[in-house]
Amino acid sequence: MFSPLAHDDPEQLGAYHLVARLGSGGMGTVYLGRSDTGRVAAVKTMHARTAADPVLHTRFRLETDAARVIGGHHGARVFDADAVHETPWLATEYVIGPPLDDAVRLGGPLPERAVRALGSRLCEALGRLHESEVVHRDLKPSNIMLTADGPKVIDFGIARAIGDDRLTRAGAAAGTPAFMSPEQATGGEHTSAGDVFALAGVLVFASTGRGPFGAGQAADLLYRVRYAEPDLTGVPAGLVQVLRPCFDKDPRQRPTTAWLRSQLDDGEGDFARCLPEPVLTDIARRATAVWRVEPRRLPPPPGRGLPGTVPDSTPARPSRRRLLSIGAGTALGVAAAGAGAWAWLGHDDGGTSARPGPTRSAKPAWDLRWQVVADYGDPPLLPPTPLLLDGLVAVGAYDVKGLDPRNGKTLWPDSGPWFGRRTATDGKRIHTLDYAADAAAPLTVCPVGLADGKVGDPLLEREDLNGDLYGTHLLCATDTVVYAVGGKGPQWREANTAFRKDQAWHLLALDIRARRTLWDVPLPARPDGSERLHFLSAQVSGERLVLVQQSADGATELVVRSTRTGRLLWSRPLDSRQPAFSRAHLAVDDLHVYPSAGRLLALGLDDGKVAWQYDKGGAGAEYSPPAVRDGVVYAVQAGHGVLAVDARSGEPRWAEKTGGATTADLAAPPVVGIAYVYRTASSRLAAVDLADGATTHLVRASASARYFAHEPSRRLIAVGEQYAAGYPLL
Helix, strand or coil: CCECECCCCCCEECCEEEEEEEEECCCCEEEEEEECCCCEEEEEECCHHHHCCHHHHHHHHHHHHHHHHHHHHHECCEEEEECCCCCCEEEEECCCCCEHHHHHHHHCCCCHHHHHHHHHHHHHHHHHHHHCCEECCCCCHHHEEEECCEEEECCCCCCEECCCCCCCCCCCCCCCHHHCCHHHHCCCCCCHHHHHHHHHHHHHHHHHCCCCCCCCCHHHHHHHHHHCCCCCCCCCHHHHHHHHHHHCCCHHHCCCHHHHHHHHCCCCCCHHHHCCHHHHHHHHHHHHHHHHCCCCECCCCCCCCCCCCCCCCCCCCCCCHHHHHCCCCCHHHHHHHCCCHHHHCCCCCCCCCCCCCCCCCCCCCCCCCEEEECCCCCCCCCCCCCEEECCEEEECCCCCEEECCCCCCEEECCCCCCCHHHEEECCCCEEEEECCCCCCCEEEEEEECCCCCCECCCCEEEEEEECCCCCCEEEEECCCEEEEEEEECCCCCCCCCCCCCCCEEEEEEEECCCCEEEEEEEECCCCCCCCCCCEEEEEEECCEEEEEEECCCCCEEEEEEECCCCCEEEEEECCCCCCHHHHCCCEECCCEEECCCCCCEEEECCCCCEEEECCCCCCCCCECCCEEECCEEEEEECCCCEEEEECCCCCEEEECCCCCCCHHHCCCCCEECCCEEEEEECCEEEEEECCCCCEEEEECCCCCCEEEEEHHHCEEEEECCCEEEEEECC
């Protein structure tokens, strides 16, 4: 699955360090890439000789456009692209799962229930394309990836707008003969009806393991596609009557994707439950394998060394490499990276328990109560996520879901265009910065329905600000005010994934009750191409807005402003060896701010002066970000464990009895539960008694996730990069 890099492959494209080859063909090469923030991507490039061909170069650009149209739910989400680069490239989500043809070879033809679920979701995907006047033109089993959350359509290399024949030479048949439509086989116009013909062929393959027109030479296949009837032997009888009309030689007589979906409708069941166990096992294997691969480059042929193309002895690695590698060699790695695939392998019908490995076991191996796929994108855990309300947990960054925190049941699926950085809650309501894929859309604050997740009518608009810009950010909310970052000016390139130096940015306090702007503070401009957000986190305490602000060069500082006027009260650099997103954690009470700065100290909320500093750990002692609750500050000390310190005086209450925490356990604050405080401990969580610091037991849970206490449901909510889960909270 992963091959070493060639000696002359690029080291980096855009933000992605190339790690391995995923495949190579006549048009170009696809690489596995990682960004400095830990995002994994499939990076597709064009060979120099093909990039010089204007027709092929245009196709590459159109492929990028089509992939964006279908989106991350039905396809591989586009992260970034540069079609004018010397080596044109496209970075998309690395899809964890096998292509359909591999899945059928591995587990045999799919059962009817799985074929219906597959077809229903593919109809939805194609419908989205066709609504945008785009046709795929090469739908086939190898272009459909099976993931635990549903199929994804990939490879839009010959996709184009309906009615656009500029890229098709007269009489040329572009596509794959075994799954072509008759009109496509003759070089004619391929409309959405042609995609329906190909989809029916894909579903015949999924049902039988062979195409509807057999196999053989391309000329024979093209003849049968044009003149022969499809072979539906072995297709379940209930599907035959549904698929047969899709093979009509006259495209005008074929049904639409909407009709086909209505006939295939599989209900609202989980897609993973329809898949054979060998396929789920393969998804889990792939999820683990992607984090195991290390950069490796083949040497140049003798006499052909190319200076500057071979990396040094320390390959580039993402900043979260340590976190992601903790469980890479076990089923834990699947939980961290596999979008929940392992949980389905032992999933019962109630959806409240799961077993993690690729094999079944009579004895549960984890203290897990539920798990769902939840895409947190990059960075995965920018506060405040998840959104915690009494009977609801909203998880995800791009495909946001509302869950019952007790059992993980989906209360509402993703139903709006909002995502992690653009949502906040005051604990009773959810607000979002809505936008409508429009470069001129105003910054708009809307409520989110707690019952259905629907974005409601606007509460407030700022017509002078462009709500679609990268960097637009909803920071936090109270019952009357939301705090946001908004900008004006043109967006960065087509992908809108960075700042521009000619944009103007503002920190805003928006009164949603009075529907007006309370105050507006200008923010520093960002250089062209910068991806660093102005703020990493924010929290309100009384009349103080506490922020972790980030400069363009990555330096962070603690900033406190008046909630009434926006006036700067004080600021203090956050000097620490911790990663920026560890420094982003905020612990605040009525008197103090307890910064995440590698040390354990309290700063006066009103003036920023040091109220106390914990020195009993000795010189050079390192601490996790702290947590504060009920007058006690909790932090993890390297080499020891959890400390409990009086919030007013800084005097110690107790220290964890067994200790043994490593520096790898310091990335996140401890989580204060009902009777215990939890911290990471290698591949588990340690539960430490709140009364005296005794380590009573270990929770079998992923150490690479982040955890949040949800007391109303008595659940410990886990958030990984591609999943959310619930554990007992004691």
